[in-house]
Amino acid sequence: MAAPMHLQQVHNIKGMFDSLKTEIAKVIVGQDEVIDQIVVAIMCDANALLESYPGLGKTLMVKTLAQIMDLKFARIQSTPDLMPSDITGTYVLEEKKGEKQFRFQQGPIFANIVLADEINRATPKTQAALLEAMQEKQVTAGNTTFPLELPFFVLATQNPIDQEGTYPLPEAQTDRFLLKIKVDYPAEKEELDIVERYTAQDKVPAVRKFMARDSLLNLQKYCRQVPISDDLKKKVVSLVNRTRTNKDLIEYGASPRASIGLVLAAKAYAIINGRTFVSLDDVKKMAYPVLRHRIILSFKAEREGRTTDDVITQLLEKV
Amino acid sequence: MVSVQRLFAELYYEVFKISFLQAFIDSIIFFMVALNITTLLDISFYFALFTTIAFLAIDLTYRMKKTTLNQIEEKNPNVRDILRTAKDNLNGTNFMVLAMFEELIERMKTVSAGTLLNNKELFLKVATVCILSFSVIFLSANAIHVPKSLFDPDTYYQFFSKPGQDHMDFYSVEFNESDELIYGDASLTQLGNKTLDIRVNPSMNEVGFQEIKPPEEKEFERGTFPSEVAAVTDISSEEKLPKESKLAIAYNMKLKEIS
Numbered sequence: 206m207a208a209p210m211h212l213q214q215v216h217n218i219k220g221m222f223d224s225l226k227t228e229i230a231k232v233i234v235g236q237d238e239v240i241d242q243i244v245v246a247i248m249c250d251a252n253a254l255l256e257s258y259p260g261l262g263k264t265l266m267v268k269t270l271a272q273i274m275d276l277k278f279a280r281i282q283s284t285p286d287l288m289p290s291d292i293t294g295t296y297v298l299e300e301k302k303g304e305k306q307f308r309f310q311q312g313p314i315f316a317n318i319v320l321a322d323e324i325n326r327a328t329p330k331t332q333a334a335l336l337e338a339m340q341e342k343q344v345t346a347g348n349t350t351f352p353l354e355l356p357f358f359v360l361a362t363q364n365p366i367d368q369e370g371t372y373p374l375p376e377a378q379t380d381r382f383l384l385k386i387k388v389d390y391p392a393e394k395e396e397l398d399i400v401e402r403y404t405a406q407d408k409v410p411a412v413r414k415f416m417a418r419d420s421l422l423n424l425q426k427y428c429r430q431v432p433i434s435d436d437l438k439k440k441v442v443s444l445v446n447r448t449r450t451n452k453d454l455i456e457y458g459a460s461p462r463a464s465i466g467l468v469l470a471a472k473a474y475a476i477i478n479g480r481t482f483v484s485l486d487d488v489k490k491m492a493y494p495v496l497r498h499r500i501i502l503s504f505k506a507e508r509e510g511r512t513t514d515d516v517i518t519q520l521l522e523k524v
Numbered sequence: 525m526v527s528v529q530r531l532f533a534e535l536y537y538e539v540f541k542i543s544f545l546q547a548f549i550d551s552i553i554f555f556m557v558a559l560n561i562t563t564l565l566d567i568s569f570y571f572a573l574f575t576t577i578a579f580l581a582i583d584l585t586y587r588m589k590k591t592t593l594n595q596i597e598e599k600n601p602n603v604r605d606i607l608r609t610a611k612d613n614l615n616g617t618n619f620m621v622l623a624m625f626e627e628l629i630e631r632m633k634t635v636s637a638g639t640l641l642n643n644k645e646l647f648l649k650v651a652t653v654c655i656l657s658f659s660v661i662f663l664s665a666n667a668i669h670v671p672k673s674l675f676d677p678d679t680y681y682q683f684f685s686k687p688g689q690d691h692m693d694f695y696s697v698e699f700n701e702s703d704e705l706i707y708g709d710a711s712l713t714q715l716g717n718k719t720l721d722i723r724v725n726p727s728m729n730e731v732g733f734q735e736i737k738p739p740e741e742k743e744f745e746r747g748t749f750p751s752e753v754a755a756v757t758d759i760s761s762e763e764k765l766p767k768e769s770k771l772a773i774a775y776n777m778k779l780k781e782i783s
Contacts (some may be wrong), residue, residue: 209623214619215620435612
């Protein structure tokens with residue numbers, strides 16, 4: 206018997222995301238969880254902070270995703286001498302039919318997916334310009350405001366090592382990223398696959414485009430419509446609230462923005478997995494990337510060698 | 525909100541189906557037990573039938589009240605989240621909420637009979653029904669009934685009473701007559717082996733026991749009767765017969781003389 210209309214469409218959405226993962230897998234070996242979390246951030250119309258060591262295929266991953274989704278991709282390599290106008294764009298003087306006039310030259314921020322590599326190497330002024338664009342989805346140059354094309358998604362990366370000469374993002378700014386995604390080294394077998402794939406061929410395998418821009422905008426709309434029970438919402442709020450009250454392990458807890466982000470991320474995770482409602486498992490799965498950059502561990506917790514993920518695990522046990 | 529109404533109609537129907545199935549199985553067991561009892565006691569089959577109908581009605585009502593959404597959630601963790609979410613989003617009309625309602629209806633169809641029934645319990649109940657069925661057939665085929673004496677309290681009293689112990693206290697007969705009327709003159713009981721001198725005279729109401737000769741032995745021949753053995757009335761009794769009867773007797777006597 207055919208599934209009912211709305212449910213069938215949800216199954217189609219899941220099928221589409223499954224195809225997306227299959228297509229990415231042609232280029233990227235493994236990293237399924239990272240891909241899921243990046244897609245969650247895109248579905249939530251939010252931004253993500255990617256923490257990884259160099260050489261793990263971040264750029265290739267995001268570029269491939271942009272190709273599959275038929276989105277415009279731009280990459281910004283952050284350096285200490287990077288100026289805000291290098292990102293947002295600037296007015297340039299040009300001569301047209303014998304007349305000289307200023308024309309706004311769009312910067313790399315005018316794309317749908319922007320990869321801001323090593324954002325902590327840019328100066329605070331440049332970081333602020335990028336984060337403002339992220340938040341407002343618009344760029345102001347001179348007296349003119351230029352709206353950014355939707356969907357707009359920034360994936361900023363940080364290197365957990367080699368902190369010399371960096372400008373760590375302040376907590377208030379990291380809070381603006383919906384997720385902090387951790388990219389680990391691949392397993393030995395996966396690494397062997399990577400070596401085999403990229404030493405036998407000189408080109409990156411071609412991927413198929415199958416998601417239109419409008420489809421993505423519709424999916425973002427559906428994502429917010431995913432129903433969640435009141436009981437689960439209370440659990441989310443309670444979890445976030447506990448990050449603020451557990452002074453023994455956490456010095457600074459997450460803000461109410463974390464509660465909003467956790468519910469939203471759980472909704473997106475549910476829909477990409479073909480579910481029509483949010484379950485507790487979705488919340489638990491998304492709690493790590495949503496909370497890990499929003500809590501600062503206490504001295505005691507750090508002395509005991511605990512990580513933020515350990516503390517989140519402990520908090521989740523009581524949910 | 526047609527979809528929501530449909531959802532709850534489906535839910536109610538599922539709950540009813542589950543409750544009815546369980547109540548029905550229990551009722552079959554009850555009926556079989558009742559049938560065994562009616563067969564053993566040799567009472568009407570309708571007793572088992574009507575009590576089973578009453579049992580089914582009571583059990584179904586109880587189960588309908590007992591089988592709430594919480595119970596479905598407990599026994600089906602896979603629908604717990606969706607049930608709660610549906611309950612909290614009853615007024616939702618957007619695409620995803622409608623999809624969730626559809627999914628809930630689909631899931632509840634799989635929940636219906638299978639998951640709420642414990643397979644082990646169901647197997648045991650079916651096995652019980654089989655055993656009871658064989659028992660009914662065996663009892664009926666061999667016409668085995670409990671004897672009526674089993675219901676006589678005296679039977680149990682005798683069984684449980686100690687040897688030599690008086691019984692029937694509550695069944696003891698109370699006589700209004702005096703002991704003398706029942707057992708006779710109390711002095712007679714003291715006669716013992718003493719010679720009893722009793723004279724009976726039929727005419728005088730006295731018996732001359734001294735004149736009684738010792739018994740004689742006499743042999744009878746076949747076809748002849750001793751002449752001594754004859755009955756003679758002591759006093760001629762005047763029967764108070766009607767006149768017609770006396771005439772009939774006289775007539776018969778005359779006929780006898782003539783013949």
